[in-house]
Amino acid sequence: QSVLTQPPSASGTPGQRVTISCSGGSSNIGRNTVNWYQQFPGMAPKLLMYRDGQRPSGVPDRFSGSKSGNSASLAISGLQSEDEADYFCAAWDDSMAGVVFGGGTQLIVL
């Protein structure tokens, strides 16, 4: 049971806009910034978004992040087949004094 809640799967067709949600509480998302990771099978996760909506160098601007209250979202516009991967949200949790994750969302490009 993950502290942050994500839908287990999401899907879209090429060119579409897809949103992945991440729901938490006042001790994590409500007080701290959210980071997003992209993971392909057999590979280490890759930092996709940090501090709610900042993209590391090299991440296409098709990816965007936002936060409101105790929830955050990752949006992918102009969906491409290579975006098919697992996506995880993460945030510092003040109660646990550590980082908590969402359970991950498998994105399927139809």
Added chain:
Amino acid sequence: QVQLQESGPGLVKPSGTLSLTCTVSGDSLSNYYWTWIRQPPGKGLEWIGYVYDSGRTSYNPSLKSRVTMSIDTSKSQFSLKLSSVTPADTAVYYCAREILAGYYNGEWGSWGQGALVTVPS
């Protein structure tokens, strides 16, 4: 560009101690937080904890009684020990580094490739 590489036994007996080392190249360990994260096969990510260059540590409360992390800046390595392992500890173990020095927020821009550790039943 910093690179991280995990190493250690891939098989640990139940009740034994899992020991992994992360070797860092391309940058100094100084001023950074160094993190261990694990992922059971087919499941999500779990934060294990971090060690700072000073040796200061912070652990996941659910694992705290069994975890020890250490750092050796002279060898450019940091290590994880997890005691009293069970099959539930079977996972890919990753080491990672924050994108910014002296700052901890789970913003891991550099990762090792991961090391699968199996605890048989």
